[in-house]
Amino acid sequence: MKTITLTLKKFSSIALEFEELIPDTVYNWSKEDFENYQVPIGNTRFPLTNYFDIEVEGDAEGPEDVKMILDGDMSRVKYIGYRMTAGEIIVNGDADLQAGAEMIGGSLKINGNAESYVGREMRGGSIEVMGNVREYCGTSYIGEWRGMSGGVIKVHGNAGKQLADCMSGGEIYIGGSCDILAGIHMTKGYIEIGGDVTRWPGGQMKNGTIVIKGKLSSLLEGFENEGIFVDPDIEGKQLTGKYIKYKGDIGVNGKGSLWLNAEKNRNLL
Amino acid sequence: MAYEEPITDYDHIVENCTCAFCGSNCDDLDFLVKGNHVVGVRHACRLGASKIMEDEDQRLKVPMMRDENGELQEVDWDTALDAAAELIANSVRPLFYGWSETSIECMKKGLKLTEYVGAVIDNQATICHGPTVQAVQNVGYPLMTLGEVKNRADMVVYTGSNPMNAHPRHLARYSVFPRGWFRQRGRFDRTLVTWDPKFSDTAKMSDIWVPFEENGDYGFCNAIRAVLKGKELKEDVISGIPKQDIIDLTESMKNVEFGALFFGLGLTHTLSKQRNIDIAIQLVQDLNAYTKWVLLPMRGHFNVNGFNIYMAYEMGFPYGVDFCRGYPRYMIGETTTVDLLNRKEPDVFLVIAADPGAHFPGGANMHLANIPVIQIDIHWGPSTELADIVLPGTFIGVETAGTSYRMDSVPIHMKSAIDPPETCREDEWIVNELYERVKKIKEEAK
Numbered sequence: 001m002k003t004i005t006l007t008l009k010k011f012s013s014i015a016l017e018f019e020e021l022i023p024d025t026v027y028n029w030s031k032e033d034f035e036n037y038q039v040p041i042g043n044t045r046f047p048l049t050n051y052f053d054i055e056v057e058g059d060a061e062g063p064e065d066v067k068m069i070l071d072g073d074m075s076r077v078k079y080i081g082y083r084m085t086a087g088e089i090i091v092n093g094d095a096d097l098q099a100g101a102e103m104i105g106g107s108l109k110i111n112g113n114a115e116s117y118v119g120r121e122m123r124g125g126s127i128e129v130m131g132n133v134r135e136y137c138g139t140s141y142i143g144e145w146r147g148m149s150g151g152v153i154k155v156h157g158n159a160g161k162q163l164a165d166c167m168s169g170g171e172i173y174i175g176g177s178c179d180i181l182a183g184i185h186m187t188k189g190y191i192e193i194g195g196d197v198t199r200w201p202g203g204q205m206k207n208g209t210i211v212i213k214g215k216l217s218s219l220l221e222g223f224e225n226e227g228i229f230v231d232p233d234i235e236g237k238q239l240t241g242k243y244i245k246y247k248g249d250i251g252v253n254g255k256g257s258l259w260l261n262a263e264k265n266r267n268l269l
Numbered sequence: 270m271a272y273e274e275p276i277t278d279y280d281h282i283v284e285n286c287t288c289a290f291c292g293s294n295c296d297d298l299d300f301l302v303k304g305n306h307v308v309g310v311r312h313a314c315r316l317g318a319s320k321i322m323e324d325e326d327q328r329l330k331v332p333m334m335r336d337e338n339g340e341l342q343e344v345d346w347d348t349a350l351d352a353a354a355e356l357i358a359n360s361v362r363p364l365f366y367g368w369s370e371t372s373i374e375c376m377k378k379g380l381k382l383t384e385y386v387g388a389v390i391d392n393q394a395t396i397c398h399g400p401t402v403q404a405v406q407n408v409g410y411p412l413m414t415l416g417e418v419k420n421r422a423d424m425v426v427y428t429g430s431n432p433m434n435a436h437p438r439h440l441a442r443y444s445v446f447p448r449g450w451f452r453q454r455g456r457f458d459r460t461l462v463t464w465d466p467k468f469s470d471t472a473k474m475s476d477i478w479v480p481f482e483e484n485g486d487y488g489f490c491n492a493i494r495a496v497l498k499g500k501e502l503k504e505d506v507i508s509g510i511p512k513q514d515i516i517d518l519t520e521s522m523k524n525v526e527f528g529a530l531f532f533g534l535g536l537t538h539t540l541s542k543q544r545n546i547d548i549a550i551q552l553v554q555d556l557n558a559y560t561k562w563v564l565l566p567m568r569g570h571f572n573v574n575g576f577n578i579y580m581a582y583e584m585g586f587p588y589g590v591d592f593c594r595g596y597p598r599y600m601i602g603e604t605t606t607v608d609l610l611n612r613k614e615p616d617v618f619l620v621i622a623a624d625p626g627a628h629f630p631g632g633a634n635m636h637l638a639n640i641p642v643i644q645i646d647i648h649w650g651p652s653t654e655l656a657d658i659v660l661p662g663t664f665i666g667v668e669t670a671g672t673s674y675r676m677d678s679v680p681i682h683m684k685s686a687i688d689p690p691e692t693c694r695e696d697e698w699i700v701n702e703l704y705e706r707v708k709k710i711k712e713e714a715k
């Protein structure tokens with residue numbers, strides 16, 4: 001097991017790009033390798049040591065034996081865990097854009113808030129965010145019609161707009177509330193939102209499942225009521241309580257299912 | 270409006286000039302020229318004519334730099350260009366913004382400079398029709414040329430835009446009033462519809478006004494799509510519109526021969542942003558199961574569309590293209606101007622043919638006040654107050670010829686009618702000069 005600890009000592013307002021510092025590339029790096037490494041910032045590269053104190057302990061045979069700990073405010077460190085396939089990254093602070101984007105395996109834990117595009121086009125592995133995430137969590141690249149296709153994202157706080165657009169697989173759990181158009185254009189996968197949702201979940205969804213345990217303020221016309229279910233078993237997940245089931249979005253002949261907690265959404269009964 | 274005497278005091282007329290104001294790019298203007306000044310413009314609307322004629326009082330005529338007291342002082346071209354090149358060559362996160370009111374020829378030089386220094390290049394789409402471009406990337410573009418609308422359309426819908434004020438000749442020249450091949454009686458052969466929360470000047474002259482509530486656009490379009498799929502609407506009022514009105518509107522949209530939907534920033538910048546456009550495009554696709562429908566964004570500046578087309582053609586991405594790693598990247602919120610400024614990333618800002626001082630949010634402008642700003646423009650404006658180096662360009666379509674793209678992506682050659690002021694330089698020349706000088710600095714440093 002190899003533990004790599006990077007502690008922030010200088011904050012750069014121009015973002016650092018960390019896509020080269022993932023377990024897959026650094027598992028055999030020594031402390032000197034890190035000290036010689038130049039990190040991309042804007043159009044230039046600067047020594048990593050300008051910004052971080054570095055500690056390396058132990059050895060690793062492969063990326064799966066690596067644990068990277070990023071201590072400090074990483075709100076200007078982009079692409080943490082980008083395309084990682086194995087190992088573990090822990091961020092003790094906030095994370096910047098694209099954390100866990102295109103991730104394939106391994107785990108990423110953010111003990112703070114995360115900016116937009118967490119887990120964009122993620123294919124596998126797991127991401128846990130203890131705070132909030134901003135817009136476009138688990139989405140597609142602009143113009144791409146396949147978003148997150150595998151893996152699990154768990155957010156304990158709130159999620160911003162257009163969560164998981166074009167999702168085509170995987171699971172997302174949001175503990176708090178969620179803004180507009182969660183699961184827009186989704187074709188497969190599972191989204192569970194613990195809190196309230198502002199408007200229009202599942203716009204133009206073709207398939208997949210969205211569960212909302214809180215109150216929904218505005219439902220789209222493209223959804224048709226399919227009745228009330230008690231303690232439903234949805235894709236192998238046992239929910240408790242009464243849920244209203246909708247099918248949609250009719251605009252795209254969708255067969256997606258949207259489950260709303262009946263108690264919290266009595267106005268729709 | 271007071272009666273104005275026709276202008277008779279001019280030397281000669283330059284015919285078929287193009288208006289360098291809005292995205293309608295009217296290319297049928299006649300400039301009345303006297304002593305190297307345009308004293309009158311025929312056929313243009315008031316917006317276009319006033320931009321072309323009343324141009325002199327706030328014109329930037331000489332290169333300027335701020336002195337130690339922070340005042341802009343006149344300097345010679347070499348000093349200003351060298352100082353600007355020095356700033357660009359030494360920057361880590363340069364951002365080159367604007368381009369929508371200059372020619373494609375100038376953009377070409379701009380892209381070369383951007384790629385060479387590893388900067389971000391972006392245009393006004395980032396604060397106007399960016400969401401449109403994203404939606405088009407997602408779901409396609411049921412596009413036409415304005416000529417088709419003129420000759421065929423019997424229903425024209427404007428939503429989230431008010432062309433009577435913003436694109437005054439749009440209705441007169443392309444969409445509603447002109448007599449077309451299949452619409453011999455012009456206005457009488459067409460139904461004009463406005464979907465807009467406001468009773469705008471366009472709504473006032475429309476046959477049908479659909480005042481959906483603010484931010485209700487997505488729900489409204491979704492309801493029309495559901496009706497098209499044969500679903501019975503469950504709510505009595507959707508997005509502020511009674512159910513029966515939506516059903517009737519859908520029915521009449523199905524029963525036209527050729528419909529055209531034009532949308533503006535009222536659609537791109539309400540709550541659901543690109544998803545409004547996304548669903549509008551899909552609505553148009555649905556309608557094509559019954560009859561012919563097309564859609565077009567009402568682009569603002571005369572060449573804002575040109576930048577998107579040019580960048581997409583050259584680099585694969587339409588705007589907000591980041592070259593800092595040596596290859597193009599594009600990610601909304603990460604490589605787009607306002608987001609970069611809000612995050613306080615850029616350390617040098619070059620603005621060409623744009624006015625962020627007037628258009629950007631306060632937070633973004635605050636960062637501009639703290640970093641060196643280089644301005645290439647023809648007029649004094651709020652951005653000049655933020656600029657540290659000012660390089661006066663020339664007026665495309667009046668003083669310099671160039672290429673632009675109309676809102677329906679038709680390229681138009683804009684000719685020149687008069688000579689530029691002697692102390693000004695063409696935009697293309699300035700940007701190329703910056704490139705040469707930056708290159709020299711970088712190569713010497715090696």
Ligand code: SF4
Pocket residue numbers: 288289290291292293294295312313314315316317318436437438439
């Ligand atoms: S409609 Fe637009 S392009 Fe045409 S004359 Fe008026 S401002 Fe110029």
